[in-house]
């Protein structure tokens with residue numbers, strides 16, 4: 001089966017050819033751990049989780065390695081510790097726990113490896129030493145800087161020249177830099193800041209070197225896919241590439257970037273009051289499945305807008321689908337159209353429209369519904385086979401089922417006494433409420449169809 005992925009590096013959709021046949025290895029830039037993840041952060045997690053699920057489906061669970069780091073050394077963490085008077089390790093531990101819980105609520109699987117930067121300082125130091133030895137980096141006032149102009153291909157990923165990038169970026173000018181574009185790989189730490197001994201004195205790493213060093217340590221000289229949000233393309237990913245290539249590694253084959261998330265058409269920001277964490281939404285009673293479904297309804301390379309309307313519609317759709325799914329016991333594979341859509345550069349909106357098609361099909365043997373259920377599981381919208389335990393299903397089924405059964409038993413009694421008109425009124429009322437009924441001589445079965453509306457049951461007399 002062919003998977004096609006859009007490669008930022010070549011600016012085209014390409015057939016994915018793994019480096020080692022039948023396997024895939026992927027690195028995705030993970031969070032800096034000082035605060036709850038917001039829903040923008042969650043988009044990248046959900047997108048690459050979907051890719052991970054697709055790769056596992058194609059190559060088998062044991063043949064996919066997925067590394068996502070935790071940046072647990074960073075000036076934002078140091079600032080949070082200073083503000084709150086808390087220990088850095090308390091903040092990072094707590095935030096990592098929150099992140100895993102919140103992303104778990106969105107159905108994100110844990111990657112195969114979740115390295116913490118602070119456990120890879122030795123590997124970073126060794127890569128920095130190598131870059132100095134090869135003339136790609138220099139030491140100045142306790143800092144080590146990467147010499148951007150020593151790497152001719154700098155800017156290729158984003159398709160821009162170094163000069164354009166200088167013009168457009170807020171590059172930090174510092175007296176110890178030979179060139180304003182040069183970036184920090186190591187910087188000195190005062191006694192009150194986290195630091196490690198190094199050939200350049202006590203200090204801490206810059207952000208970019210982390211990913212280069214951890215990717216090399218865990219995935220080796222070259223690997224298949226590198227992912228992240230498109231705000232990371234420059235400078236973070238350009239810098240990762242420059243460091244890794246100049247240290248003599250092939251690095252990533254395919255570069256994938258998700259677009260940003262907005263809220264009600266505006267950039268999410270605390271000052272606009274439209275900033276939410278995933279936890280805020282969960283605490284408001286928005287199911288994790290709904291958040292994930294909304295995220296997957298937009299293709300990852302398009303900007304996505306989080307809106308109340310989408311959230312309400314997603315909830316309605318999932319309630320309907322889950323109710324249908326709890327009623328079938330047939331095991332099935334995900335719909336072929338669903339899997340095909342995902343193989344085409346993770347076309348999740350197409351996959352979802354295929355699922356609407358499955359939900360619309362009236363099939364009394366329940367095959368389409370079972371395929372819909374398997375598709376929901378494949379998309380990570382529901383992880384277990386047991387839909388009945390979802391908040392989107394509970395507290396409702398028994399009452400609805402009791403009501404339908406009561407109405408049907410009234411209908412059979414009315415037929416017994418030849419009150420056909422009243423009996424048929426019940427049947428047409430059920431159909432108008434979206435209940436799909438199949439009757440035998442003296443038995444029946446039913447499904448809640450896609451247009452099922454529980455409130456209409458009350459009107460049936």
Ligand code: AMP
Nearest residue numbers: 040041043044228229230231259260261
């Ligand atoms: P930050 O919170 O800016 O440190 O970003 C951490 C991660 O979240 C990065 O991978 C970003 O690409 C991603 N990210 C931040 N803001 C958004 C957003 N509005 N939409 C999508 N991804 C985002």
Ligand code: ZN
Nearest residue numbers: 029211236240
């Ligand atoms: Zn990175």
